[in-house]
Amino acid sequence: MSREAHREDEVVLEIVDALARGDAPSAGSTLERETTELWALLPYELEPAPPRPEVWEEIRGRLASSRVVPFPERRQAAPPPPASARRGGWGTSAMAAALAVCLLGLGYLLAKTEQQQTAIAELAARLAAADDRLAETSRARAQLDMITRVAQHVYPMHSTPTGSQRRPITGKVFVCGQHQQWYLNVQGLEAPPPGYDYCLWFETAAGMVLGGTMTVRDGVAELSAPSMPPGTKGFAVTLEKTGSHREKPQGDVLLLGEESISL
Amino acid sequence: MRAPEEEKVPQDDDAALVERVARRDQEALGELYERYASLLLAVSRRVLDDGADAEEMLQEVFLQVWNQAARYDRRRSSVSTWLVLIARSRSIDRLRTRQVLDRTLAGVRQENRGAHTSPEGAASVWIDQRRERLRREMRELPAEQRQVLDLAFFQGMTQSEIAAATGIPLGTVKTRTLLAMKKLRKALESDLRELL
Numbered sequence: 477m478s479r480e481a482h483r484e485d486e487v488v489l490e491i492v493d494a495l496a497r498g499d500a501p502s503a504g505s506t507l508e509r510e511t512t513e514l515w516a517l518l519p520y521e522l523e524p525a526p527p528r529p530e531v532w533e534e535i536r537g538r539l540a541s542s543r544v545v546p547f548p549e550r551r552q553a554a555p556p557p558p559a560s561a562r563r564g565g566w567g568t569s570a571m572a573a574a575l576a577v578c579l580l581g582l583g584y585l586l587a588k589t590e591q592q593q594t595a596i597a598e599l600a601a602r603l604a605a606a607d608d609r610l611a612e613t614s615r616a617r618a619q620l621d622m623i624t625r626v627a628q629h630v631y632p633m634h635s636t637p638t639g640s641q642r643r644p645i646t647g648k649v650f651v652c653g654q655h656q657q658w659y660l661n662v663q664g665l666e667a668p669p670p671g672y673d674y675c676l677w678f679e680t681a682a683g684m685v686l687g688g689t690m691t692v693r694d695g696v697a698e699l700s701a702p703s704m705p706p707g708t709k710g711f712a713v714t715l716e717k718t719g720s721h722r723e724k725p726q727g728d729v730l731l732l733g734e735e736s737i738s739l
Numbered sequence: 740m741r742a743p744e745e746e747k748v749p750q751d752d753d754a755a756l757v758e759r760v761a762r763r764d765q766e767a768l769g770e771l772y773e774r775y776a777s778l779l780l781a782v783s784r785r786v787l788d789d790g791a792d793a794e795e796m797l798q799e800v801f802l803q804v805w806n807q808a809a810r811y812d813r814r815r816s817s818v819s820t821w822l823v824l825i826a827r828s829r830s831i832d833r834l835r836t837r838q839v840l841d842r843t844l845a846g847v848r849q850e851n852r853g854a855h856t857s858p859e860g861a862a863s864v865w866i867d868q869r870r871e872r873l874r875r876e877m878r879e880l881p882a883e884q885r886q887v888l889d890l891a892f893f894q895g896m897t898q899s900e901i902a903a904a905t906g907i908p909l910g911t912v913k914t915r916t917l918l919a920m921k922k923l924r925k926a927l928e929s930d931l932r933e934l935l
Contacts, residue, residue: 488920489898489913489917492891492920493897493898495824495891496895496898497895498827498831498895500815500824501815501816501820509816510931510935511924512820512824513816513817513820514923514924514927516816516817516819517869517927517931518873518888519781519782519827520778520869520870520873522778522781522785523781524778524781524866524870525780525781526776526780527777527780527794527797528794531797531798532769532772534798535768535798535801536765538798539765539802600809600810603810
């Protein structure tokens with residue numbers, strides 16, 4: 477099987493898993509869209525179950541009870557002016573005054589309604605953005621799930637005595653056999669001192685090769701890439717000065733991982 | 740002899756109906772209900788195995804459609820898929836809540852499988868045609884491939900969870916899922932084209 481077809485299969489399985497979990501579909505690739513549509517065709521196999529007529533009536537009842545009464549209806553429902561106001565003389569002036577008050581009130585209500593509509597639209601947009609972020613996170617999680625599931629080797633990393641961290645730190649590098657795709661997860665890291673970065677290094681026969689710089693968020697640092705240098709036999713996490721030459725590690729070694737566990 | 744022409748899936752109509760629902764058109768919601776209620780109720784009943792619960796779920800689904808029609812995004816899915824995903828997802832959530840409650844109540848739940856008085860169905864011809872095709876293709880699938888699809892769709896289980904629940908190796912679950920999806924994708928190509 478070609479590498480591309482294999483990757484496509486993996487993507488289909490990830491999408492099926494995401495759909496099984498109930499994640500919302502994203503506006504992604506054609507493959508993703510096709511798989512989603514195919515997934516939703518599955519229940520067509522079932523015997524149709526026409527609901528009782530009362531069900532629709534109940535839905536309509538619930539819609540009616542939750543309906544916001546539109547403005548014109550509220551206006552019609554307003555109580556009529558008092559009878560005394562309809563009688564001549566000062567009554568006409570009172571009516572005019574009442575009308576003016578009503579117009580002012582109407583203007584106020586219209587402005588208020590517009591404000592509320594704007595606020596609702598704003599909230600809807602924020603909700604949609606939050607949905608998008610959630611879908612993005614779900615995809616990232618599915619990707620990580622996939623890496624950790626199909627990993628064939630795990631390199632547990634242990635703290636070194638020279639590590640300057642106060643808290644114990646642990647790390648694992650998951651490596652997929654076929655593509656050498658890897659994912660590093662380090663727990664318990666403190667934020668690096670100002671002017672320093674945490675770096676991941678690959679130990680190869682040709683020397684140490686920089687794997688990347690890590691960002692710490694809530695004590696956790698993650699890093700991943702689709703490939704690693706050939707002949708990698710170990711990993712190290714070091715604390716390096718920002719902007720220093722990154723040809724070889726120069727700072728404190730915090731974590732080392734040399735012995736892999738085959739899964 | 741010429742074969743009878745198949746009724747085309749009214750995708751554009753569906754999307755237009757959702758747009759009207761977003762503008763608070765109850766008639767449009769009623770039209771969507773006519774088209775899809777039988778399918779969505781079948782999904783809920785299959786997941787929940789309880790007619791009364793499923794009908795309540797159907798109400799919840801259409802109330803959600805009423806309230807969130809403006810959020811429907813045709814780039815993500817067709818309307819029918821959107822509705823099926825809502826019904827499935829809500830039913831599985833309900834099932835899980837019920838399972839927690841059942842455990843808490845230590846099995847005192849009373850079965851409520853009231854007879855379902857089924858009125859005349861309002862399903863469209865194209866839904867029937869699609870159902871026939873799907874059934875034919877599902878019958879063609881080996882039982883073990885159907886099993887993984889069933890567990891994933893109706894029980895909301897991921898491949899790892901299926902492997903853990905059935906004792907089948909994860910690799911085998913993945914292979915079965917893939918084979919089933921590939922066969923169905925090929926067999927239902929015309930349906931997919933209409934939905935995309």
